[in-house]
Amino acid sequence: MLDIKYIRENPDKVKKGIAAKNEKDRVDNVLQLDEERRDIIGQVEELKAKRNKVSSQIPQMKKSGEDTTTVLAEMKEVSDKISEFDKKQRDVEEQLNDILMYIPNLPHDSVPVGKTVEENVVVREWLPEGFSFENDKKFLDHIELGKKLNILDFERGAKISGSGFPVYMAKGATLERALINFMLDFHLNEHNYTEVLPPFLVNSESMKGTGQLPKMAEDMYYIEKDDLYAIPTAEVPITNLHRKEILSENELPKSYVAYSACFRREAGSYGKEAKGFLRVHQFNKVELVKFVKPETSYDELENIVSDAEDILKALKIPYRILLLCTGDLSFSAAKSYDIETWSPAENKWLEASSCSNFEDFQARRANIKFRREKEKKPEFIHTLNGSGLATSRLMVSLLENYQTREGTIEVPEVLQKYTNFNRIY
RNA sequence: GGAGAGAUGGCAGAGUGGUUGAAUGCGGCGGUCUUGAAAACCGUUAAGGAUGCAAGUCCUUCCGGGGUUCGAAUCCCUGUCUCUCCGCCA
Numbered sequence: 001m002l003d004i005k006y007i008r009e010n011p012d013k014v015k016k017g018i019a020a021k022n023e024k025d026r027v028d029n030v031l032q033l034d035e036e037r038r039d040i041i042g043q044v045e046e047l048k049a050k051r052n053k054v055s056s057q058i059p060q061m062k063k064s065g066e067d068t069t070t071v072l073a074e075m076k077e078v079s080d081k082i083s084e085f086d087k088k089q090r091d092v093e094e095q096l097n098d099i100l101m102y103i104p105n106l107p108h109d110s111v112p113v114g115k116t117v118e119e120n121v122v123v124r125e126w127l128p129e130g131f132s133f134e135n136d137k138k139f140l141d142h143i144e145l146g147k148k149l150n151i152l153d154f155e156r157g158a159k160i161s162g163s164g165f166p167v168y169m170a171k172g173a174t175l176e177r178a179l180i181n182f183m184l185d186f187h188l189n190e191h192n193y194t195e196v197l198p199p200f201l202v203n204s205e206s207m208k209g210t211g212q213l214p215k216m217a218e219d220m221y222y223i224e225k226d227d228l229y230a231i232p233t234a235e236v237p238i239t240n241l242h243r244k245e246i247l248s249e250n251e252l253p254k255s256y257v258a259y260s261a262c263f264r265r266e267a268g269s270y271g272k273e274a275k276g277f278l279r280v281h282q283f284n285k286v287e288l289v290k291f292v293k294p295e296t297s298y299d300e301l302e303n304i305v306s307d308a309e310d311i312l313k314a315l316k317i318p319y320r321i322l323l324l325c326t327g328d329l330s331f332s333a334a335k336s337y338d339i340e341t342w343s344p345a346e347n348k349w350l351e352a353s354s355c356s357n358f359e360d361f362q363a364r365r366a367n368i369k370f371r372r373e374k375e376k377k378p379e380f381i382h383t384l385n386g387s388g389l390a391t392s393r394l395m396v397s398l399l400e401n402y403q404t405r406e407g408t409i410e411v412p413e414v415l416q417k418y419t420n421f422n423r424i425y
Numbered sequence: 426g427g428a429g430a431g432a433u434g435g436c437a438g439a440g441u442g443g444u445u446g447a448a449u450g451c452g453g454c455g456g457u458c459u460u461g462a463a464a465a466c467c468g469u470u471a472a473g474g475a476u477g478c479a480a481g482u483c484c485u486u487c488c489g490g491g492g493u494u495c496g497a498a499u500c501c502c503u504g505u506c507u508c509u510c511c512g513c514c515a
Contacts (some may be wrong), residue, residue, distance in 0.1 A: 038475070038476095041475055041476095045474090045475060045476095045483060045485090048485085049482095049484070051495075051496080052483095052484085052496090054496090055444095055495060055496040056496085057444095058443070058495065059443050059444085060443095060444095062443095068495080072495045075495035079494085079495065079496090246472085369472095
């Protein structure tokens with residue numbers, strides 16, 4: 001959520017930012033409701049001040065035997081007026097809030113302006129030693145590999161749940177578990193994150209806090225009976241860990257790493273892009289979340305990206321970093337980098353991570369603040385997160401890049417102590 | 426699922442219709458004392474909003490929402506959460 005004061009004072013900047021993100025501009029509507037709201041507050045507070053003043057005098061009047069009937073009658077009228085204004089105020093604030101919740105975060109100045117993914121900027125590329133895009137090897141794709149080696153079963157997943165719910169079998173399941181454990185341990189030991197294992201179902205207030213609701217309601221699994229949503233990413237429960245809290249300066253930055261299953265309805269997407277692991281309804285992800293002081297958040301964004309990159313370097317999987325243009329930026333983000341890993345069978349890059357700075361957008365929605373040493377007023381913190389990383393897309397690149405000419409899989413060296421085998425055949 | 430109890434400031438814990446945003450204790454912060462520390466003593470210690478250059482003034486908030494009343498932390502209704510007992514169950 002944007003600061004209403006900021007919108008009031010910089011309507012043109014806000015409009016420009018919204019336009020760059022291809023979102024609907026309702027700034028004028030906000031400004032009008034804001035004015036209405038402040039007008040009502042002025043009137044109702046005047047009445048309340050009167051009520052408080054007179055109410056405190058009544059006991060004294062009674063004590064000294066004065067007749068209070070006129071005053072009581074008069075105050076009754078004041079009270080009725082107050083309820084009237086209170087109701088009006090609630091209505092206006094509800095309308096205002098509803099619209100505010102649909103206004104996206106503004107892009108940071110360093111974000112390139114652009115409409116589509118075509119305008120994202122490649123920042124850097126990393127290739128393992130000896131890697132070449134030119135290769136005479138005939139690559140099987142991950143689906144063929146999964147079937148041949150009996151480690152992935154998409155058909156049975158479809159039988160028990162529906163399409164997009166893959167089953168990991170045998171060494172495939174072990175490899176997946178190894179990957180998760182490796183990533184958790186790595187961030188824990190090498191990057192100093194604190195591990196959290198959160199609930200996978202959260203309430204709607206949490207979803208509003210991170211910005212999934214109200215806009216993304218259709219993309220999430222919802223359990224009506226209990227009014228709970230399946231998390232699309234661990235970002236949601238982890239960021240909401242500190243909802244409605246005031247943190248102290250010396251505990252920042254807070255860095256969390258969390259494994260979770262992620263659930264996405266992916267409504268409206270189908271076709272070639274959806275095959276195998278490329279688009280699934282449930283996948284595993286290790287997520288990085290940071291709570292930081294505002295002045296450090298852009299440095300911390302670079303840190304998160306580099307923390308995620310370290311995993312790929314350790315796994316020796318080719319990747320590149322994209323700086324997203326304004327049009328490709330998500331609703332809550334001010335600046336994002338995507339990390340894409342190379343898929344030799346698809347012959348293209350696959351998004352395996354997205355790292356974002358939300359500045360105070362989520363903090364304002366979720367009411368997460370901190371207090372500086374010696375300062376009185378709490379300030380909103382900045383939140384960031386990044387996948388570090390999602391296993392599904394990563395698994396595609398891993399299986400394909402590590403396949404041998406015989407169609408078996410070498411287990412990456414850093415995973416071997418987790419798998420206790422070094423080859424899948 | 427059934428029965429009961431409860432939710433107050435950073436924490437503990439008073440408060441059952443009228444200067445109670447809230448006693449008291451602990452903790453935190455500042456000070457006196459001390460070579461330093463402790464103890465003791467004194468002071469201070471919530472968040473949000475409206476208005477204003479500011480100082481300030483005013484409003485809201487005692488789990489959330491609604492109601493009664495001139496006036497609600499206190500009474501009524503409702504929701505959520507926590508605890509105890511019973512049942513069921515991994």
